[in-house]
Amino acid sequence: MSRSIVEYYASDPEVTTGMKCGYCKQETTRFTNGMWGHVLTARDYQDLIDRGWRRCGLYCYKPNNSKCCCPAYPIKCHALDFRISKSQKKVLRRFKNFIETGNKCNNAGNIKVSVDAENFEMPSESSGKMEFTENLESLNSISNNDLLTLNQNNTLVKETNQNISNTSKVTKTKDTAFEKPKTPVTAKVGGQIKAKLMRRERWRQKQLAKGLSGELQTNRGPQAKSLEEWLTYKKDSTHQFEIRIVLANPKHEAFQESFEESLSVYQKYQVSVHGDTIDKCDARNYKRFLCNNPLTQEGVYGAYHRQYILNGKIIAVGVIDILPYCVSSVYLYYDPGKIIAVGVIDILPYCVSSVYLYYDPDFSFLSLGTYTSLSEIAFVRHLQKRYCDMKYYYLGFYIHSCPKMRYKGEFSPSFLCCPESFTWHPIDQCLPLLDTSAYSRLCPNKETKDENAFKCIKDVMVLHQRKMMTWGEYEEFSSRSIDEDNFDTEDEKEQEIREVTEYGHLVGRVIMANMLLFRPTKDC
Template sequence: MAMMRGGSLSIVEYLGGDGGYRCGYCKNETGNCSHGMWTHSLTVQDYQDLIDRGWRRSGKYVYKPTMNRTCCPQYTIRCQALHFQPSKSHKKVLKKMLKFLIKGEHSKADIEVDPMESHSKEADGCSFSLKNPPVRSQSELRPLDTDPTEEEEMTEEINVVDSKNSEFCNEKSNTDSSKSLQIAHIEHITPKPGRGADLSKPPCRKAKVIRKEQKLQKKLQHQTWPVSLQTGAQSLTSQNSHPKTNQTKSIEDFIFVTLPPEALHQIEVRLVRSSPPSSQFKASFQESYQVYKRYQMIIHKDPPGKPTTSQFTRFLCDSPLEAEHLPNGPDCGYGSFHQQYWFEGKIIAVGVIDILPKCVSSVYLYYDPDFSSLSLGVYSALREIAFTRQLHEKASDLSYYYMGFYIHSCPKMQYKGQYRPSDLLCPETYTWIPLEQCLPSLDHSKYSRLNQDLKVADEGMVKELDQVQILHKRTVMPYRVYKRNRKGPSDEETVQQYAALVGQACSERMLLFRS
């Protein structure tokens, strides 16, 4: 046995499985099921292994949906950042930001929640299936000096964000219905007479005709005709043909492009460590909190007294992750950070992220509602993918961007599948399966063993409990010793459940607190 050494080991408190609570996605009043742990401290490697087994953190609370029971199964999704190519809609957002920086054009009135900004509300580290941790945990937390009221506040906070997911879906449907009413109204308006064709411009031609001409020109260029005939043929189509300019651009081509001298604005992204808080984080705390408060009140209609500094701190600043620096790691180190978006000397958005051995894990995003029209949810996600690529240059193992949970059974939450190539985590084998291969199974059943090879099993399965590490009376011991000295009823079933959920590697490294 050994005495506990602070700061070097993960210390967790398993709270068991809970279910029968309201779901923020489908509104089922009793369908939400998950398992939870309170994490007093957590190494980045242990958390990496936990999220690779379907866990996710909200503050210092770490939870795992009970996939085969919960009403809306939540599959861990990761984007292969090194191979990511932006879609047309992604490029549209990036171009919109460039246009704003160069010309200063954006509409403050255009406040609407785009899908990726819904991603921020569900906290992505917190799809908020977490509900009401068992009351019994309060007394167990006291020996380690945890505030017994903290759990009650966390429960209220989770329920609040759960309702915000539903607000997004309702807001979207209401917007759609209002648009249809507007369209119906417009149909009865007599159109104004036009001014006719603009004779200074060439006449419009169908894209089909242009494609045929381009195909003909390409064919003619490969013919071995006399030069005079080639020249004549080319002259027939040259007046309507244009050189190809649509070369594939990466997100870096948009994000890190040098702005022209006449650009009106600049945007700067600053990375500050949130836990333990750096001096830069402390200096900007109040301003960052005020952005969060405005975001909650305007976008989510929170009353002024609800987004308190303590709630903000507990939810988005407190983290169980240890700050770690490794020789082959990124210069900034590993752990929990805020990416602050500074514009004209003030913060307009903050992306909350975890930097782990294999990934950048997106936790949350909040922003100044005056800049809603810039689609900051999508823009920040693309910047975080680019940031992941930058970190990979120094830390070769760090090559994924984790987006939280993908919920196929909730259409409003399928947007994460647009960041490709992406993989989903099989809930039974804990292997990664390409998203495209998973979709047919998920179309058929909302819960699915995604790995179709029945020979594959969970390699991290706990085969025996003897080596599970226990922290009891501030002393570290393997479970076999703890069990031998324990007085009272057996807790073997609880320890077995915990070990099965966290896996062999974590159960032998992390310290399971037992009172």
């Protein structure tokens, strides 16, 4: 059985100032706990994000909400029960119009641009203490020349929109030459309501005379379009659309072919939207931030790029890890010959988790933040046909104190995670609490406790000198391996116990018994 291996960075109790907040821009008000994920199984990472953790490349972090200026609450949408709002339909219609007719804008000035950025800086590298040298590349059994796609049956084959049924649009025109004189709104509305009620009563009396119930039929109109229907396009569209999946490996030929183009869009986004310098978003930092990941790969399961192709050109790339129950993805969206957006996602046992989105600012008229989220919700529903436990779409963190992040709550039905009980609650019930206080216990029942709370340090599993052991075995082993003149002082022992106890409280009882906490060899 594969085991997760992490290296925890304990917080310093003497440090009272934090990092710069990427949301409110205060210099010393962001506090987080972090650990390096050398290896993570899908199951363990699912449990981690359900306790408020997120990953940035190989680095995993959890905001300390009780101390942060902008508390961050995990948010998820129930994809199977998802309801499209009126504003989201406008975004889908605009994108559909662009694909089918080539028109690039429709009331573009009123479009809301959604930016899904966690504004987080991860450490430059691991501390270097870990002596773990297994080569995980031997687990990759897929040829570097394989080009794969997921069809509707979730099998890996080529996928295009050639089989999508043709639909036609009817344009209504208005003849203004014979318009009736306008009447006051109140009189017009009142008259319409009265006439409608009279017609309804006459119809009801006729039905009763025939011996029928006289009840109105409520579903006589056309059925509303599903999300999947909004995301399909005519076969004779101006832009022909298809999806392709390639192995997410720097040595993979297809990965290399699209790397420079996607990097260029990333740099343009970071410089334009976040004001970064070009050296801060170079190829090395791009790989560390969005390409590297700790998720394990076995057999057909592994890391992939999900590419969206427009007219034979890549329009989007989704970096995905397909594991027995997990996929980690990055979506890149192009127009002919040009990537316009990239969305990074993790697919886990119960969810698709959005990690990051960047896009070409020139294409903000397509509301790509909203569109990519809707596309990923549809992807959850697609995967659920094969993996019955997959039901949710995680949108990262909901920051109520940051207006530009509130759009995440518009994907209904959505739920926020309570930072104390780690239970999920409808966002509508949480908003009044957050309006009163930026940090709040969201679970209304004060008696509800964390069912996965840390209990005993002896339950922690440890990796020491390439051996897996319990905490008790580690203490005994480490004591025997050091000369008497080099035993730890009492202060050093207490500090290590404090660090491991802090780790246990943050990850929870179940996860700390599954993951291996790396402990370095003490100097002799």
